[in-house]
Amino acid sequence: MADKLPEHPDFLWHNPDPKPSYDAIIVGGGGHGLATAYFLAKNHGMTNIAVLEKGWLAGGNMARNTTIIRSNYLWDESAAMYEHSLKLWEALPEELEYDFLFSQRGVMNLAHTLGDVRESMRRVGANQLNGVDAEWLDPEQVKELCPILNISDNIRYPVMGATYQPRAGIAKHDHVAWAFARKCDEMGVDIIQNCEVTGFVKDGNRVTGVRTNRGTINTEKVGLCAAGHSSVLAEMAGFRLPIQSHPLQALVSELHEPVHPTVVMSNHVHVYVSQAHKGELVMGAGVDAYNGYGQRGSFHVIEHQMAAAVELFPIFARAHVLRTWGGVVDTTLDASPIVGTTPVENMFVNCGWGTGGFKGTPSAGYTFAHTIATGTPHELNAPFALERFETGALIDEHGAAAVAH
Amino acid sequence: MLLISCPNCGARDETEFHYGGQAHVPYPENPDELTDREWAEFLFYRDNTRGSFAERWLHSTGCRQWFNMLRDTVTYDIQAVYPMGAPQPTVDPDPDDEYGTASVAADSTTTGSSGPSISGTDLGPVDASTAPKGATK
Ligand SMILES: Cc1cc2nc3c(=O)[nH]c(=O)nc-3n(C[C@H](O)[C@H](O)[C@H](O)COP(=O)(O)OP(=O)(O)OC[C@H]3O[C@@H](n4cnc5c(N)ncnc54)[C@H](O)[C@@H]3O)c2cc1C
Ligand SMILES: [Zn+2]
Numbered sequence: 001m002a003d004k005l006p007e008h009p010d011f012l013w014h015n016p017d018p019k020p021s022y023d024a025i026i027v028g029g030g031g032h033g034l035a036t037a038y039f040l041a042k043n044h045g046m047t048n049i050a051v052l053e054k055g056w057l058a059g060g061n062m063a064r065n066t067t068i069i070r071s072n073y074l075w076d077e078s079a080a081m082y083e084h085s086l087k088l089w090e091a092l093p094e095e096l097e098y099d100f101l102f103s104q105r106g107v108m109n110l111a112h113t114l115g116d117v118r119e120s121m122r123r124v125g126a127n128q129l130n131g132v133d134a135e136w137l138d139p140e141q142v143k144e145l146c147p148i149l150n151i152s153d154n155i156r157y158p159v160m161g162a163t164y165q166p167r168a169g170i171a172k173h174d175h176v177a178w179a180f181a182r183k184c185d186e187m188g189v190d191i192i193q194n195c196e197v198t199g200f201v202k203d204g205n206r207v208t209g210v211r212t213n214r215g216t217i218n219t220e221k222v223g224l225c226a227a228g229h230s231s232v233l234a235e236m237a238g239f240r241l242p243i244q245s246h247p248l249q250a251l252v253s254e255l256h257e258p259v260h261p262t263v264v265m266s267n268h269v270h271v272y273v274s275q276a277h278k279g280e281l282v283m284g285a286g287v288d289a290y291n292g293y294g295q296r297g298s299f300h301v302i303e304h305q306m307a308a309a310v311e312l313f314p315i316f317a318r319a320h321v322l323r324t325w326g327g328v329v330d331t332t333l334d335a336s337p338i339v340g341t342t343p344v345e346n347m348f349v350n351c352g353w354g355t356g357g358f359k360g361t362p363s364a365g366y367t368f369a370h371t372i373a374t375g376t377p378h379e380l381n382a383p384f385a386l387e388r389f390e391t392g393a394l395i396d397e398h399g400a401a402a403v404a405h
Numbered sequence: 406m407l408l409i410s411c412p413n414c415g416a417r418d419e420t421e422f423h424y425g426g427q428a429h430v431p432y433p434e435n436p437d438e439l440t441d442r443e444w445a446e447f448l449f450y451r452d453n454t455r456g457s458f459a460e461r462w463l464h465s466t467g468c469r470q471w472f473n474m475l476r477d478t479v480t481y482d483i484q485a486v487y488p489m490g491a492p493q494p495t496v497d498p499d500p501d502d503e504y505g506t507a508s509v510a511a512d513s514t515t516t517g518s519s520g521p522s523i524s525g526t527d528l529g530p531v532d533a534s535t536a537p538k539g540a541t542k
Contacts, residue, residue: 231453242449244426245478289424290407293455293479298406300420333449390445 012178013185018192021218022050024372025210026225027197027233029053030062031173031358032350033225034180035365036372037189043366044373047188052212054196058177061227062358064295064327066250066284068263068272069359070107070168072127072134077383077395078336079130081363084380086167088362098179100172101277105262107168108137108146110312112157112268120163127165137162146262148315155311157269170263170274173358180365200237206345207237222347223372225364228293228328230351239343241351242332242389246287247297248355249326251306253319255279264312271308273316281319283309287329287355296326329354334394339368339381348372349386410486413468425461427451428473429493454478459493 024040026033029051040046053059069089071082093099111117120136127134139151142162151159181191192214201209201216209218226233228245256279265272270285285305288297302324310317331354332338338352350368353360367381377385388394407419433439433447452458458478463471475485475496485494 229455232455240446240450241453242445242451244451244453245455290476290481291426291453291458291460291478292481294481298419300406300418389449390441392441 012182013191015193016190018050018052018195018212018214018217019190022048022190023219024049024221024223025217025219026051026223027210028060028225028227028229029055029057029177029181029191029193030060030225030227031058031177031180031361032227032353032364032368033223034058034177034184034191035361036223036225036350036368037184037191037365038180038187039365039369040373041184041187041189044369046373050190050192050217051184052195052197052210052217053191053193056193057181057191058174061248061327061329062177062361063174064250064325065173065358066272066274066282067170067173067358068107068168068265068274068356069102069171070165071132071359072107072109072123072163072165072168073397074123074126075395075397076126076130078397079127079132081367081380081384082359083130083132084366085360085363088366089171089359090167092179092362096179096183098175098182100175100179102169102171103277104167104169105274106145106164106166107263107265108142108162108164110142110162110264110266110268111160112266113160116268117160120161124163127163133165133167135164135166137164146260146264148259148313149264150312150314157311159312162264168263170276172277176361197233198236200344200347202238202344204345205343207347220346221372223368224342224347224349224351225368227351227353227357228330230330230349234342234349237342237344237347241338241349241386243330243338243352244291245293245328245330246290247292247294247326248284248287248329249297249301249324250282250284251302251324252276252280252282252322253316254322256281256319259315260313266308266312269308269311271305271312273309273313280322281309281316287331288326293328294326295328299324331355334388335397336395337364337384338386339364340371340377340385340387341375342386407481407483409462409474409483411464411467411470412472412486412488413470414464417464417467421464421466423463423465425463425471428459428461457484457496461489 026037033051037051071086073079073082111120124134124136138161139159143151196213197210199211200207207222209216224233231241231243234241260275263274273283276282330351332352339350342349348371350364367378370378408416410416459475462474471489473487476483484496
C-alpha cells in the first residue's frame with residue numbers, strides 16, 4: 001500500500017530546536033504571530049527570531065475562522081488599519097509566492113430595520129470618505145448580486161438593503177499561515193511547534209527571557225500573539241489586559257454546487273454565510289455568552305444561526321450540518337484590537353482582535369513588527385494602544401462595523 | 406448547552422439564563438476619588454481566568470433572580486452554585502487534572518440543588534464588603 005502513495009511533498013518549514021537566545025521571540029504561531037515574524041524579518045531585517053507555538057501552526061483561531069476579509073469599518077482608525085490590511089491581502093499572494101485562494105467576491109452586510117438602514121448608509125458614507133470601496137444596495141440590487149437571498153417581505157425581518165464592499169472576500173486560512181511560515185523559514189526565522197511558554201524571566205521590569213516546556217530561552221524582546229490566551233500570558237508577565245475570552249463557533253455543510261456567489265452577513269438576524277471553494281456552506285454568528293477556553297460552545301448558538309440562514313436562504317433548508325467547531329476569541333469592550341507596548345519593558349502585545357482578526361492578519365503583523373523593532377507604534381496602530389482604556393479614547397466598533405467578523 | 410441549577414428553580418437549560426460576567430466585583434466605594442487608572446480597572450478590566458471562575462448568572466426566563474456560580478472555563482464543569490453576597494466557595498483542585506473537575510468542598514452549601522437554604526432571599530453568610538442584599542456584585 002505504502003508504495004502506492006505519492007511522495008511526500010516538500011516541507012514548507014523546518015522544525016528546529018530552540019536556540020539559547022534570540023533578538024525577539026513571538027509567542028503564538030497563529031496568523032498574527034507568523035505575519036509579525038515575516039514583517040520583522042522582511043521590513044526590519046530581524047531574522048534571529050523565533051515563533052513559539054504550544055501546539056501546531058494555525059491550530060488556534062487561524063484555521064478555525066470563517067475567513068471573511070473586509071475593511072468597511074466605521075471609524076477612521078479602524079478603516080485605516082483594515083484597509084491597509086486589505087491592500088496587503090491584494091499584494092501578498094505574489095509577495096509570498098503562494099496562491100492561498102484570496103477571492104474578492106465581495107461582502108454584503110444586510111440591513112433589516114430602519115435603524116440598520118441609517119447605520120449602514122452612514123457607514124457607507126464614512127467608508128467612501130476613507131477611500132474604502134463601499135456602496136449601498138437596494139433590495140433588488142441585493143437580489144441581483146445574490147439570487148438565492150430571500151428579499152420578499154414575508155419573513156420576520158425583511159431585507160431592506162445592504163452595504164456592499166466589492167473588494168472584500170475570503171481566502172484559505174490554513175494556506176495563509178503556511179505561506180507566511182514558509183517565507184519566515186526561508187529568511188531564517190525559527191518556527192518552533194510544541195513549545196509552550198510557561199513564564200517569563202525578568203530583570204526588574206524588563207523581560208529578558210521566556211520559560212517554556214523546552215527550557216528557558218533568552219531574548220531581547222517578546223511579542224505576544226496568543227489571541228484567546230493573551231490574558232493568561234499577560235498574567236504570567238505581571239500585567240492585566242481588558243480582554244474576555246469567549247468561545248466562537250462556526251459550521252459547514254456538506255459540499256454543494258456553487259450557489260452562493262458572494263459573502264452575506266446579517267447582524268440583525270445574525271448569521272453570515274459564504275461558500276468555500278470546495279463547495280461547503282460556511283456559517284458563523286456571535287460568541288457564546290460565557291467566558292470559555294474550551295474551543296467549544298453550546299449547540300443552541302449553532303441552531304440559532306442555522307435558523308437565521310434558512311430564513312434568509314430558503315434553498316439551504318435541505319442542506320445538512322457536516323461539522324461544527326469553536327475557537328477561543330479575545331474580545332475587548334470596544335470591539336477593537338490592542339496593538340502596542342505593555343507595562344513590561346521590551347514586551348509588546350497584539351491581541352483583542354476577537355471575532356474578526358483574520359482579515360487583520362497582514363496589518364497586525366506589519367504594524368506589530370514595526371512596534372517591536374522600533375519600540376514605538378506605527379501610526380496605524382498608535383490609536384490601538386492599551387492606554388485607550390484609561391484615556392477614554394475608545395474605538396467603538398460595536399455595531400458600527402456591521403457585524404464583528 | 407449548559408445545564409444550570411438555579412438555586413430557586415432547579416436544573417434548567419442555559420437558554421433560560423443570562424450571563425453576568427465575573428462575580429465579586431464591588432462598585433467603587435468612593436467614585437469621586439478614583440483615578441483614571443482605577444476607573445479603567447472598574448469599567449474595562451475583569452479577570453479572564455482559565456480554570457475555576459466565579460461568575461454571575463441571571464435566571465431571566467425563570468425566577469429572574471441573580472446568583473453566582475463557580476465554573477471551570479476549560480471543561481465548563483459547574484463546580485458550585487451559591488447566592489449573591491455569599492463568599493466564593495473553595496474548590497479542591499483535582500491533582501490529576503490541571504484545569505479539571507474540581508469538586509466542591511464538603512462544607513460548601515452550594516452543590517446546585519434547589520434547597521431552601523440557598524434561595525434568593527436567604528443570602529447565607531454575607532461577604533465582608535457592604536453590598537446590599539441582592540446586589541449584583
Ligand atoms: C469560529 C471563528 C470564526 C471567525 N471568523 C472570522 C472571520 O470570518 N473573519 C475574520 O477576520 N476573523 C474571524 N475570526 C477571528 C480570527 O480567527 C482571529 O481574530 C485571529 O485568527 C487571531 O489571530 P491568530 O491567527 O494569531 O490567532 P490563533 O491562531 O489563535 O493564534 C494564537 C496562538 O497562540 C498559541 N498560544 C497560546 N498560548 C500559548 C503559550 N503559552 N505558548 C505558546 N503558544 C501559545 C495558540 O496555540 C495559538 O496557536 C474567527 C474566529 C473564530 C474562532
Ligand atoms: Zn430560577
